[in-house]
Amino acid sequence: MIIIKLALLSITDSYFDIYHSKLTAFISDDKQNKLQRFHLKDDYKRGLLADILARYLIATNFNIAPSAIEFYNNQYGKPYVKNLPYAFFNISHSGDYVFCGVSNMEIGVDIEKQNILDLNLAQHIFAPEEYQDLIILSDRNQLDYFYKLWTLKEAYIKYCGVGLSLPLHSFFFKINGGGIHLYSTNQLDSLYFLSTSVEQQYSIACCSNEQIEANAIEQISLHTIATFFQQYDE
Structure with missing residues (x-):
């Protein structure tokens, strides 16, 4: 049986302060120490909730x-679960x-999150074929297409798990x-890609061995996660 679960969690969730200490x-301890080094609260929230969301989905x-x-993390920085070799996960925020x-x-x-389009950056990180497809579009379509390409390339690199040892070009x-459609000399599997958006300002991509529907992405609340975790309270 194939398992693929995708979920979003907002760092502005109103339950954050209520459940923070329990979560x-x-x-x-090592992750808690790393989180304490963040100076901005939003960075701290993203780091904590990424860990919590992954734990919830895996559990x-x-x-x-x-x-x-x-x-x-493997030698390239891709995270994995040491005691569950058959469980795979990936996080982005x-x-x-x-x-x-x-x-x-x-x-x-x-x-x-979509920001201002930087064509100089696009020329640097995209392959020539991608850049040519981008620059012929109108301004608004360029912004959407830029982030579609960016997230797809990131999702594929993270799927491969070898970091930037896989050159962007x-x-x-x-x-x-x-x-x-992916064109790559390194492609060993039949891969499927999901590309969609949230709130018209966030681009999302996923790379997997199985077809994924856009409605597969679930938005989860901290209340749901905390309620599930309660059964494991010591």
């Missing part, structure tokens, strides 16, 4: 206590949202209507 009890889909989940994908296969996700995407 931090479930993360590792609810792989029948494990949230506090028993041990997070580690931007602006007010944390986005997480969990599966029993490799998965890569990305979310980006070694693969490219073509987006025609609703179709997303």
